[in-house]
Amino acid sequence: MFGISFSELLLVGLVALLVLGPERLPGAARTAGLWIGRLKRSFNAIKQEVEREIGADEIRRQLHNEHILSMEEEAKKILAPLQDAVKPLTPTEPTVAPVEPANTAPVSLSKDPAPQPAAPHDPTLPPRAP
Numbered sequence: 001m002f003g004i005s006f007s008e009l010l011l012v013g014l015v016a017l018l019v020l021g022p023e024r025l026p027g028a029a030r031t032a033g034l035w036i037g038r039l040k041r042s043f044n045a046i047k048q049e050v051e052r053e054i055g056a057d058e059i060r061r062q063l064h065n066e067h068i069l070s071m072e073e074e075a076k077k078i079l080a081p082l083q084d085a086v087k088p089l090t091p092t093e094p095t096v097a098p099v100e101p102a103n104t105a106p107v108s109l110s111k112d113p114a115p116q117p118a119a120p121h122d123p124t125l126p127p128r129a130p
Contacts, residue, residue, distance in 0.1 A: 020028050051057070 016028070017025055
């Protein structure tokens with residue numbers, strides 16, 4: 001965070017050990033830790049109080065909503081000319097009559113063709129052999 005490397009911390013610890021001595025160093029470290037903790041809690045409490053008073057969360061929400069509304073308006077402006085240019089498609093009547101399939105016999109793909117049923121007898125044709 002502050003750019004303090006391990007070697008610099010080690011040097012500060014060594015100087016503190018020489019200045020305070022081995023008897024008072026643990027008590028001094030404990031006291032420094034307590035003060036740092038109190039400062040952090042104080043700054044966090046002040047920060048939360050200021051945010052509550054200002055209503056930063058509400059302002060952020062309002063700004064976000066205004067941004068979304070402005071984006072919707074821009075999209076409508078862009079899409080309005082495109083929607084006017086596109087005409088709805090209406091179904092048209094076919095110009096050509098549909099072609100009906102011719103009456104054809106079914107085609108069998110098997111090797112053994114199945115016997116075809118006999119066609120009804122036409123009186124104008126000669127009689128068939130059995």
